[in-house]
Amino acid sequence: MNGLARRLGLSLLGPVLAVLVALVISAVVIALIGEDPIEAFRVMVDLGDSPSQQVQSIVVVLNRAVPLFLAGLAVAVAFRMGLFNIGVEGQYRMATILAAAAGAAVALPGPLHVLLIVVVAMVVGAVWAGIVGVLKVTRGVSEVISSIMLNFIALGLASFLLTGPLRGSPPGASIVTTSEIPESGRVPSLNGLLTALGLAAPRSGLYGFLVVAVVVGVVVAVLLQRTRFGFDLRATGLSPSAATASGVDARGMVVKTMLISGGIAGLIGLPDLLGSQYDYGTEFTAGLGFLGIAVALLGRSSPIGIALAALLFAFLDRAALPLQFADIPSSVVTIIQGTIVLAVVIANEVARRLALRSAERAGASAGPGPDAGGDDGAPPPPGPDGGQRVRTGAPEDVQA
């Protein structure tokens, strides 16, 4: 279908344009700090010389992309309903530390142990986000404010728990951590799959949580696009007043959406926790919640878009180390990511207007517009009382 292809093209146009603009701006910045932008970009796309190095690079990118994808999903679910869950950062930190502690405290057979950790993480994330939802519907507190505030509380609380009741590392250790999760609570790597595909075995393991992330992505996509609940959610995001008038319980939706968003947020830390770290400590990956906002924005809140955006961000993150080896400041990566986010906001708006204009043109050519009049010699339409009507009180239609 031509129209579908056109809409798809328009929806891709924004992000692609944004990435291109961001690359140009970044090139200028790199040149300004006295480095060669071409060389920098070459280093970034160079995945390594040997097959095993290349596979290793790809595994690093994927392992980074999995939590970014989950973070993007968590933000996007709330986003689709018009809620800004800025609190993903705090939600996943709280979820991860408590899940790590719970996982270390019990001993269960393999799959059950992992399941318990996942459930604890999701419940903690959901509860932490649920506070935001409840505050919004009962007290009218903006979710932006309360979720930012809860981030600070979460970080403080996590530090307290880590150094106090949940501390597992010996006193005096330079890195404070929780107790390590035993073997049964860990998610095995997918390296067996890689070697089965005939690829060289990488040094580090490809997170088995990748599978979970894909499943979560599919579930979210189906939930948003194909279910009544998802329709209510998206309708509320498009027009809260129209959704309410259609029978959506807006207050209930706020709480439910925040619970789902928080539940997904609870998963963000698990790929690292269950795939490589096995404990939560002061060195645990930070900032994923905020990056998730950028990823959701770049991916236009659609699961596939978020997957692509997460891969792009992960690819850029991987380049930080090789850039340092090449004596180029690794903050180049941060600059590119930052400009992408800024550019995507602008490009999305431009693309939205283009889509709107093409839609309007399609509408105008469909039939006679409001001004063309439809009474080609035909008798005039009857009035409300069945007779001809001379006076009408309705205001003139908005003209094309």
Place this chain on the structure above:
Amino acid sequence: MASADSPAAGHGSTADDVPLAVELRGITKRFPGVVANRDIALRVRRGEVHAVVGENGAGKSTLMKTLYGEHRPDEGQILVDGREVAFRSPADAIAAGIGMVHQHFMLADNFTVLENIVLGSEPTKAGRLDLAEARRRITDISDRYSLGLRPDALVEDLGVGDRQRVEIAKVLYRDARTLILDEPTAVLVPQEVDELFANLAELKREGLTVIFISHKLDEVRRVADSITVIRRGTTVGTADPRTTTARQLAELMVGAELPSPEVRTSTVREVPVLQMVGVTVTDGGRRPVVDDVTLTVREGEVVGIAGVEGNGQAELVDAIMGLRPLAAGSVLLGGEDVTGWSTRARREGGVGFIPEDRHRQGMLLDAPLWENRILGHQTRPPAVRGPFIDRRGARADTARIMREYDVRAPGPDTLAVALSGGNQQKLIVGREMSAEPRLLVAAHPTRGVDVGAQAVIWELLKDARAEGLGIVLISADLDELIGLSDTLHVMLRGRLVATLDPRRVTPEELGGHMTGARTTAGAA
């Protein structure tokens, strides 16, 4: 006498040496796929009230936007005081002495009258707002044209008529010699219309020119010195209001002879579908905005609610739909107490809803039509199957609605925003009717739709009523209310103050009840 072919009839006496205030020659304006105006000729003499009449969608507003510089014509000339002009923006039109009073007021509510009038062309002294000078000029304008303005009153405290006078003063403050009034009476009750016409007479006495856009023919005949009729985008003739009857004018306007009104037959049955008993809604504080309303809608009955906007009609609708909690009273649907039911439960219980503001409450503008088909019917087939959306079913049913209700759009995947107001409204009506409701709450069902869609919607409402649907009709269009209703209630300050017989009441009487000038309850 109306004359379709000799435009000279109305102004044969104009001497050639007195230039016309405004003359349009051969104006054509095209939009993608549509010719909005075609070969327009308009001659407005200085110091007259010149009415431009035509049906909704005939192209009046497009023409006035051309004259006010909001867009440029594709062909033709605009002459002001005999000199050809080319307006690039409304600022150019204002500089040439042309001012526009829009149908929808453009005032800042939290500003005073004075601040609103000077906004955008503030007099300054040494870089600061010169309030004394502004006040002097506004008082001067108010006195000269008998506008009765209070410069320090807040606009939010003003009534509709006062707001309109502020808009007129705004234009006069910018030294307009020609005023365009776009459907100025659409928002006024008859008494306010009289006041407006008195103001127009003052303007005329002072030598100003007024171009008066309307489709209300008896008003036009009362106030205008000459009339130009527009039909299907072009001027079809001029008329002298002193010698032309409303009927002749109407025939010129629609281009056909008018049939006589049909005899109305009542379809009211005995079974009540909606009963409201002592319903009171407050504005969040203690002030009641709907005050002890009791009414019954029976099967096959249209119950009209008349009232000046803002007298509690919107809140009454919210109370029926369950969008607002009741402070007191109860709502019964088909004898069942639904006071505690959610909006969704009420909709499932057979309540259809055509909201007052379709963009705010009736549509998802950025969503395709088939998703708009689902809106409000999320729990019922054909749009859903269990907890899942039935995309194919929704698309197919949207296509059916588009066919049966004449919604002009490329297809179910078109975004709702691309449709004209009339087509959006037809989709909403089709969607609500498709659920076969017992009760339909229709708030301003034909507001802002073109005349063809208006007639279609009226027909649909009448057919549904004949099949036993109970309808609550809220409208600002008195003719619509009188024409469609079986029972007519008047709402004033939250209370039902009168119950009238729509077969006997005139718009003037109804207007009197709406403003509280008449107080006899149950005049019928």
